[in-house]
Amino acid sequence: MITCTHRQPLETGHVHGMNKRLIRPNFSRNIWLIFVLYGLLAAAFVVYVDAEKTIGQANDQRLQSLQLTDELRQASNDLTRMARAYTITGKPVFKKIYQEILAIRDGQIPRPINHGDMFWDLFLGDEPEKSRAKSQEISAPLPPAALLDRMRAAQFTPQELNLLTQSKQKSDALTALEYRAMAMIDQGANTDPSLKLRAIELLQNPAYYHAKARIMRPIHEATELILARTTQRVQTAEQTALQLRWVFIALGIALILLWLRTYYILARLLGGNLDSVYHTISQIGQGDFKTTIPINTAQKNSVLDWLSQTQNRLAALDETRQAHETKINRMTRLYAALSQCNQAIVRCTNREELFAQICLDAVRFGGMKMAWIGEVEPETGQVRVVSAYGAGIEYLEGIDISLDPNKPSGQGPTGIALRTDTAYWCQDFIHDPRVAAWHERGAQVGWKSSAALPLHRDAHVVGVFSLYSNECNAFDEPVQNLLTEMAMDISFALHNFARETARAKTEAQRTAILARLEKITSHVPGMVYEFRLNPDGSSCFPFASTGTRNIYHLEPAQLEHDAALAFDRIHPDDLPRVRASIQKSAASLAPWRHEYRVANPNGATQWLLGQSLPEREPDGGTLWTGFITDITQQKETEARIAQLAHFDALTGLPNRILLLEHVDYALVSAQRDTTSLSLMFIDLDHFKNVNDALGHAIGDELLVSAANRFLGLIRPQDTLSRQGGDEFTLIIPECNADSATRMANRLIEQFNQPFVIGHHELNITLSIGIAVYPDDGGDFDSLSKHADIALYRAKESGRNDFRFFTTEMQIHSDRVM
Template sequence: MDKAVNQKIQHINEINASLEYKVKERTTKLERMNQLYAALSQCNEAIVRCNNEEELFPQICHDTVTFGGMKMTWIGLLDEQSKQLKRVASYGVGIEYLEKIQISIDENEATGQGPTGTAIRENRAFWCQDFLHDPVTAPWHECGAAFGWGASAALPLHKNGAIIGVFNLYSSEVDAFDEAARNLLVEMVMDIDYALSNFERDALRRQAESSLAASHNLLKTIIDTAPVRIFWKDKELRYLGCNPTFASDAGEVNTQSVIGKDDYQLGWNEQAELYRADDQQILDTGVPKLFYEEMKITPDGNMMWLRKSKVPLQNDVNEIIGVLGVYEDITEKKFTEERIHYLANFDSLTGLPNRTQLNDHLKYALSLAKRSNGHLALIFLDLDHFKDINDTLGHSIGDAVLIELAKRLPMILRTEDTVTRLGGDEFILLLPGVDAIGAGHVAQKLLSVIAESYQIEQYTLTLTASIGIALYPEDGTDLETLSKSADTAMYRAKQEGRQGYRFFTPEMQAHLARNLRLVNALRQALEYEQLHVYYQPQVSMQDGRIIGAEALLRWQHPELGMVSPSEFIPIAEDCGLILPIGEWVLRTAVRQAKAWLEDDFDSLIMAVNLSAVQFRHPDLPELVTRILNEEGLPPKYLELELTEGVAMHSPQDAIAVMDDLHERGIRMSIDDFGTGYSSLSYLKKFKVYKLKIDQSFVRDISTDPEDKAIVSAIINLAKSLGLKTIAEGVETAGQLAFLREQGCNEMQGYLFSKPVPIEQFEALLKQGFVVL
């Protein structure tokens, strides 16, 4: 009891420590962001006050250090002729190092390979989160250490879309530029870019006004054709004028119909109070409101996003006489950004987090687990036979099922857990702080909630799932390894019957590695002549003569040795090799049967097994007929064996294939009879002439009354249907005696011969091998 209490207290302490760390981290981040917001505000004010670059740049550097918490900032402009950056403004600790600094944009020069040169050359922001350890900043590590620089940023400056220089910032903190800080600094540079472009436009405008001051038509043309909305109001907040695009937004037919009206009389009257409050504040304070975003409902009821700026309208003696406003429609840009962000983080069908978010959540969960020696579980979930729903009912029904499932899964999880859709019908669940016992409980809940019925349109559907579980740190310490382990465990769950869960084990990894090796080796087995056909005699119960042979595939690998068919045939089916291998076996067996026929062994029947994949292939009858014709073997000497389970998987389809083969003169038998769930109504419709009694019943017929009864029943059933019987796995004289007594027609097994290569089989034939 005391140990449990101590563990509980320890767990609580660990949680408290984690919370304190998070609070401290969040507080530091908030303080940093508050400083950057203050700097952004000061910079915007500077943009409003300054008339040119010479005034603006020193003020920007001063404000980002004084208000933004930076250690030092500087701005360099590009000299196009020398391809060097010239410092034009700086502020903070360490600016003396700038006096002799030379920064090139040539990537072949050492000074051009740092953050500043890269930023201007590649026209992108460059973030150096660990200045003193980043190889990119190696030439400046010494001065960085002297001035206490922990991180740096280099952001290109533009004028009318063209790069003119770089804004460099240095922080004392490592990792100072997180996503929020980066976004804010990018916004600040966008505002500076906008101001630089404005300075140039203002200069051009002043030049134009001085030379064309008398041209009212020119001014009107500029206003009317500007790619932004423009308006101006008097001190009573009535409109004095606007351009045509603004009039259209206001729901008016032309600019004249706007003049003299206020916001209550225009199409956005419901938002009039908000707009008038903004305008009145500008009139009262004289402080512009720049580059802010706002949502507006248009007169036709649509939502519209605007990027607006409003400034005081002044006369020649600087008296405020109204408000001037400019705004642009950024609705499409806004929606595009939101959509891109959504698609980057969420599954478009279900709305669940995607692998990107899973990566982020797992990194965080792993860091916590490593610090606290804790646990976490990764669950790989795959729906069983979900493809059948898509194939039979359509993908729209399948999508609806996935959407419903995506609503159910989070309901049984904690808020700190993450459920992710990888695609198709595959899901990954991350469970921080969960051990094997907890993961098992969650897996049971998942199986239960998945098994509840789904009502999709007129269909009532039920599902099952296979679940694999990997645990940290036992099964992996990163997403790739844990995912691989959970995926392996999930496939083991499928192999062992589905509708269940399995934990990953090292044995699974070894099995997976062997399977992979077998797959790769099997792809070359035919080419390298590693596959062989062995033959096991089939003997007449009446006189003991060899009346046929079963062709059995064997694989002799030079390194792995003799690989069991029970191991490699399922692999061949899974990887798609069973069709070419099966065709090779069939052709080899038919060719050998033809050779025996030419050697006067004209009573021998060649039996060849068909896999489920072969039997369901639509070209099977044509393939068999073509091989028989090409090898010159009459169909009556070939017998195709089909397991009972394959035949009963889709009885109607099986009947159609059997009928087709029967019409071509090809015999068929049911292999492993008694191990499946045959329906007598279907059995009598199957065009077969022989039932093969499974060796699992033959093995104990000398001692087990139930096996005796089953074997007797099968023989009697075959007789009543006019079918022959053959018993496989006959190994003792006692088994032979019982089968003969019951009237079994044929047998095969180690009592007579094991499967042997062709040379040994032909030796048996030539010496007249007979069992009496």
């Protein structure tokens, strides 16, 4: 075999290029053909299976058609046998079966499951009934369907249906004769034997047999037509299935041949077998770019040939990679220096410490020979070296660097960088005229390139970061970008140091002020505070006086960084409103004022009043300054006043003011809903005797017990009020006269039970006057007036009773007045 690793001449390459273009389309086309053949094969299989199903369906239709024609023949024969059996035996069961056969054939009753297999003349007595009952236990009978309708559903041809219809019509005509013979038996064959003989003769004479023959002849002709038609269909389906079977086999053979052809084309395309291609790919994958892959003329433009070309390109790339490794290593060192610089910025607490660490990292990690950082002295315009590290730091002893462009010491890289606020890159230190004043010193330590980068604080140039290398052109663009980023990080640290110094000074001043404020607020009632809502939604109390212990029962230090504990103390029902009021005040910067409750650790509830003024902070937060006072006692006093204004002090029942509010609402509801309302005036009979005999203390306890007994007997929507003394008023919404009667009886019955007050058992009865809205009045004044009149009549009638207001009472009352 001839091997070749050099490039082919143009003509040979052109020929192989043509071969490549031919092989690729052939292979792709064969793959597509394989998919197409697979699809055709699957389709042929599906059609073949459908053809086989068609054969089965044709056979099923043939069998069904023959069964239906045979059922017509059998029904005609069964009718004859049942009619003859009846005329001979006279048993009613045969006549019943005869009628059932006709009804089944005409679709008047359901068909038995085994109807087509029954031989009715073989049953005796009640055997047909037992047989049908047993069949129905196994499965339900078939639905009723006329025999001719079932034939139409089975797709009989018009000619076949015409013959079978003729047969059925002739059979129906013959039933008239059979019914006449059975009628003779019914007329008295047992008493007149001649009738029975004539009935038998009617079903046995030649005319009867000729009629039967006329029935059977169309059935026979229809059967011949059905056999011819269904046989043709079965044969056609079988022929189609056979043809599809051969198509399926032909497609399978074509697919196998195409697979073999495709494998041959694939071998040519790969340039060898799969094992050799796999071995070559593994060789390249393991990084072996030097071992030559032998390629002969026949393998040109194959996968192996392309792998050989790829190997040559990878070898060239490997050489390029090695050429760049030095540069990458240098960049890696600089990245490490940048990382160390960032870590130093985080760790160091002052600029001197930071500068020393930066210079150390630039030399140790960045590969520089020497690095130093200097600061500008504003008074003299000179650059003072603050920190330095590396070989040749003696170079910096007594060095003169100025910002003045008119001085030679101000025309070097450092002076230019500080004046222009731009980094200066000196790629050839010994030959750069701008550093002529420092050539002698640089030559002594072997520096060949340098860089000077300005440092900033608050957007002002305040210093310089200088680096030196023993290689020319050491500061290419990637290196420049990294060093520029490092200078920016140093400037950021300088800004933070300045800000931290200012913050520490401010914090010291704030601490002193807070100490004085704490001393003052410790003598002020309540809690003086500063509350801050941060932009992220968190909150805290930067300042809180010692009154926090009495307001929230917390130490001020617990709320200094997080106000969550204070919000946890707020009553759950009030917390959403408190948060909403704070958000509203923060949005509008309106003064905050809110009353709310807090739950103390001992379980007691405390009312607080908070008032403060908000102001916006530079970072977008909001700071409130104000105070919180305890208003628990004030709230309790207000609640007591409200209680006394609307409720009876002794029983806790609504007084007249609250009663009027409830009555107005109840009357409006009754008017709107067109319902009734009952008003009862109730007196405790002889209550004065209890006060006189046992004292007012016992009387008051009795009133309280009576009120509680009333409340246990009425509904939640009813209103009971004490009007003074022993007088009570009861408002009952949605209550007509009948309901009021039941309620009054229930009250009187329950109050007949004695009250036990201390050691006394007291019996008290009730007198009740009732007025009903709207019959007795449309407002409270008229209803109460009429209820009072009815109460007076109840007392007159002997007490321990109730009375409804009537017109006669009003007339009598007017007459008395």
